[in-house]
Amino acid sequence: MAHDVISPLLLALAIVLAAAAAGGWLAERVRQPSVLGELIAGIVIGNLGMLGIQSEFLERMKTNSELDALAQIGVIVLLFDVGLESSIAGMLKVGRSAFLVAVLGVVTPFALGWAAGAWLLPDRPAYVHLFLGAVLTATSVGITARVLRDLGRTDSIEARIILGAAVFDDVLGLVILAVVTGLIAAANQGGGVSLLGVAWIAGKALLFLVLAIALGSLLVPRVLRPLSRWRYPGTLLTSGLVLCFALSYAAAAAGLAPIVGAFAAGLILEPAFFEAFEETRRGQTLRSLIHPISMILVPVFFVRTGMIVDLRSFANPGILALAATLIVVAWVGKQACMLGVLERGVNRLAVGIGMVPRGEVGLIFANVGATLTLGGERVVTPALYAAVVLMVMVTTLVTPPALKWSFERRPRRPSSA
């Protein structure tokens, strides 16, 4: 009786969940965010080969697509949960700051990345420098959202600015990526960039955001009211997750990261919509029902993120030097975000640090570059790709302790309570 899909996944899950708990617990013991422990547990599992522990199973685990799917559902559930704790009204209040933060967090790393490329790789075409700038604009808010949740700061003004900025950042990054890949394609064919094509990409993404939030706030309560009369067990949780998965899918279809859709779904849903549900009368909320699901799936995402880190890339001095520059640029570039905060008394340092991690969005950008060629040569060479991956890793690993520190060095303000 062969169960070929499920057997490796079951063993992988047992290993990942045990490692996540052990890593998270150890991290908390040394007063670090538990997510850092999960990432390091993943790095250990993924690099046991360096300690001479060779295992074909562990190697295959890194590319197991079912484990990857569970991990991605994990980060979607995390952003949905964070969105549930936020409200549209609260986000709109900081809308201007969030937009400014996003613009500064895209423009500065783009310019610095371009300049760094021109300085470090003077022999490569200008398009390569351009692409390096584009890669550095990415922001992945998963790790920041997790740290904010662990610190109990999901509803602080800093969190709202970072999360709102991350949504704008995703749209802007998408446009920049489209323009740069369009420029490279046009350079190959000797033509110009299709402005209409770029406008369509940006338009789709903005259309999704407007439709999701405006139409969602209008329609969702109307759909939930009859559903609450079903009195069918599980309807509260099921309808919440159906909206979450449907909007995540729609975001991906619009070219955005699925987590943007999950966050939007959480924003739309307000506790008031669920008052007529049986579960509510029993004292259950959508968040309390999602909690056990996220307890299991969220760590899978972070352990897996650590798992695919290849420590051997640290061994090449050339790549390491390039990566070091990218890391500095990536860090400094996002600190410009601090200037975008208009409100007084906000922990600007936390905002700047919260925008730093590039995560899977940075990797997606790098992978797009790896498929592009310019005059027959790859735009992102293997060495450059390794340096970008290293930059993504370090920005992701450094954020949890840095963000925790940025909040702890200042006492909690009454406004963020």
Add this chain to the structure above:
Amino acid sequence: MAHDVISPLLLALAIVLAAAAAGGWLAERVRQPSVLGELIAGIVIGNLGMLGIQSEFLERMKTNSELDALAQIGVIVLLFDVGLESSIAGMLKVGRSAFLVAVLGVVTPFALGWAAGAWLLPDRPAYVHLFLGAVLTATSVGITARVLRDLGRTDSIEARIILGAAVFDDVLGLVILAVVTGLIAAANQGGGVSLLGVAWIAGKALLFLVLAIALGSLLVPRVLRPLSRWRYPGTLLTSGLVLCFALSYAAAAAGLAPIVGAFAAGLILEPAFFEAFEETRRGQTLRSLIHPISMILVPVFFVRTGMIVDLRSFANPGILALAATLIVVAWVGKQACMLGVLERGVNRLAVGIGMVPRGEVGLIFANVGATLTLGGERVVTPALYAAVVLMVMVTTLVTPPALKWSFERRPRRPSSA
């Protein structure tokens, strides 16, 4: 930004969860078990093509391996949950009955299936008749477990007998499958069956059961005690699921169905083991934490089971006739299980009906047969395979209403409360 693994899965999940809730709700409105509504919702989704609604996406959904993985985790979580409500002591009390029920539920369908094969397919070799008998011995306890849980009968004496018998049935079926495939392989090579090989297959399975239950009961409380002192959030749920996934994997590695391992994991864990955990003091139990996870994943399993039913196979009269005979044999054969119940006052009819569904275990047997050849000819021809699939479908679909009826026609006895 391509998210190729996750996009189709997100849409599939949104569709499956919405369909499951709608189907389950409708089934309850007509006083049928909700699982029947989920199965039918799946059949509708999987056969929209017959209504002229062609969708490449829906076709690909049937073979989406990530959705399949989530479905299989769903049935594993279901059996784990059912195991949690059962106890080893309770199972041992009915051990003799469960063993007798399993033996009768294997021997009778095997003999009847063999005879039906010889009668309906007189031109095919005796090995084919033998194989047909082997396929009919399978029992898949997932659907029965679900109906028992929905009826609140998981801890009834009938449930304990059925669940215990299903574990023995899995071991016996494994041995029969090994003997029959061994006989066919030997017939091809002109040699005999390796008795040692068969003994090793049975030995592995029994060794798993003994080790899991004996060693598990001994070691698990000793591991959980220090873990409870971690005071790390989520440890209760994580340790429960790690044991569940690890034993499911070990069962599969021993050649058994993974759900046997999940059930064993649930049997081992007793509420007393978790008394020192923080979660327990907050009034949470492992079952209350697993409940939201199973609310989402269990319906995925049953909708997907319905989805892969191909209604077009009902259109072939020859296959239909063969299937009708197999269905009668499958039903009547398992009714012999009633005779194995030694206790007085037990609802024997419920035991007989609860053993009927062949589910995925029957399909696995049929798939093994589809890969076997005898003198260059396939043992399980496409027509025979379709008839077996039809038999699996009907035995699975008929069980929920039949089991519900068998419990409702007799008032609940005090012993089963």
